Amino acid sequence: MLPQDFHPVLQRWWETRFREPGSGRVLPPTEAQLEGWRSIRTGQHTLIAAPTGSGKTLAAFLTSIDQLLRESLESGQLPDEVRVVYVSPLKALSADIHKNLAEPRREMRRIAEEMGSQPVGITAAVRSGDTPQAERAAMLRSPPHILVTTPESLYLLLTAERSREMLRTARVVIVDEIHAVLESRRGAHLALSLERLDHVCGRRLQRVGLSATQKPIEEVARFLVGSEESDCAIVDRGHQRRIDLEIEVPGSPLEAVMSGEVWEDIYKRLVELIESHRTTLIFVNTRRLSERMAFRLSERLGAEHVAAHHGSLAKEVRLEAEAKLREGRLKVLVATASLELGIDIGHVDLVCQISSPHRIATLLQRV
Incomplete structure (x- = not known):
């Protein structure tokens, strides 16, 4: 009361x-x-x-x-x-x-x-x-x-x-x-x-x-x-949270510029994770990677199950992606920082971060 x-x-x-x-x-x-x-x-x-x-x-x-x-x-x-x-x-x-x-x-x-x-x-x-x-x-x-x-x-x-x-x-x-x-x-x-x-x-x-x-x-x-x-x-009123955290490295050798073979390993592993969970949110560090990863995942999972989200997308596109995520109509959403700050995004049971977010506080906010 x-x-x-x-x-x-x-x-x-x-x-x-x-x-x-x-x-x-x-x-x-x-x-x-x-x-x-x-x-x-x-x-x-x-x-x-x-x-x-x-x-x-x-x-x-x-x-x-x-x-x-x-x-x-x-x-x-x-x-x-x-x-x-x-x-x-x-x-x-x-x-x-x-x-x-x-x-x-x-x-x-x-x-x-x-x-x-x-x-x-x-x-x-x-x-x-x-x-x-x-x-x-x-x-x-x-x-x-x-x-x-x-x-x-x-x-x-x-x-x-x-x-x-x-x-x-x-x-x-x-x-x-x-x-x-x-x-x-x-x-x-x-x-x-x-x-x-x-x-x-x-x-x-x-x-x-x-x-x-x-x-x-x-x-x-x-x-x-x-x-x-x-x-x-x-x-x-902060408190400690228990986080089920895993760090995964591609099986292929890492180089200064990641090859297509490395990206194939990443996409294959992401598909495995996505299909074993209800809704997945993937964070990337650039808008370009958000678009590219959403496209590659849509080829494997179906375009109706995948969406991208970043600040340069049209308002209608962003709002539609957010609504689909909230309503559980997406298997995966690939986003930049545009979705990390306390937005009502419904039920998400897996969060993935691709590459380093550069700041610990950013990672904690996203997961």
């Missing part, structure tokens, strides 16, 4: 949505959620570090949704203005979060009406490179309460006058999978955009960061709030 300081509509929604299969018992919030909510409610900058599946996203969003819900029910309506900016390093993750916000908002609206309250009109929209021009224009005319975007799109929003005006009302900025950009140029670029966002709003926004477990976690917190500020609550 939710803490009592959440609105009764949210209490009822939690009891309806989170039940144990079979017994029907209401599932309690995770420790990461409880600690995160306590910190976020105080207005303090907060970093939540916990593994996938621990409810980090709900920990970040629910306090803001509670505030929007209360304002909507008390005043009868909410002004069309951005209150929460959610930043994800991947377009796929942004689209996934937007989809996962849609159903709870519909359920909350229904529950509010059942309890005799005014309809709840909390809106959300995605602004990324995939967003059609018509939707971008509509967003400027009627801003959403929750804006879901990427670091690059946030930079563009901060550059144009009309979109800067849309961002001025923001109160909270949530940065998901923050560890994925920490040591890259994207991270430096995002840090600059967060400071520019504060400048546009004319005040220091509350920052909420979500991260996989990292060491030292204090470095991630400093990146989130800026090196000059130390006021950041850290909720570190």
Whole structure:
């Protein structure tokens, strides 16, 4: 059950949505959620570090949704203005979060009406490179309460006058999978955009960061709030996982440039693994290899059972691949980093990494 300081509509929604299969018992919030909510409610900058599946996203969003819900029910309506900016390093993750916000908002609206309250009109929209021009224009005319975007799109929003005006009302900025950009140029670029966002709003926004477990976690917190500020609550709920890990080397001699014979050994072994599992996710390091490997595997397994996924594919192609994976209609999906960051990908019982991912944290994120 939710803490009592959440609105009764949210209490009822939690009891309806989170039940144990079979017994029907209401599932309690995770420790990461409880600690995160306590910190976020105080207005303090907060970093939540916990593994996938621990409810980090709900920990970040629910306090803001509670505030929007209360304002909507008390005043009868909410002004069309951005209150929460959610930043994800991947377009796929942004689209996934937007989809996962849609159903709870519909359920909350229904529950509010059942309890005799005014309809709840909390809106959300995605602004990324995939967003059609018509939707971008509509967003400027009627801003959403929750804006879901990427670091690059946030930079563009901060550059144009009309979109800067849309961002001025923001109160909270949530940065998901923050560890994925920490040591890259994207991270430096995002840090600059967060400071520019504060400048546009004319005040220091509350920052909420979500991260996989990292060491030292204090470095991630400093990146989130800026090196000059130390006021950041850290909720570190990482734990050790047991992983069934195997390292396999092709039987043919390895050379500086892998020969066709080596690749045949790799494809043969992959087919054996894929056919002995329900759904397999293969990570590669380049988009070119993603396409090539998907093609070679489709020759052996059938085109309807194999798909590729990377950032240069058309939006429709990527979304179709993600849907097929979620619904169990694919035997194997060959992806780059475009699918590694906490996206809802359904049941996957085998993960393969081709070649070194170069960073231990990247490998742990993928498996």
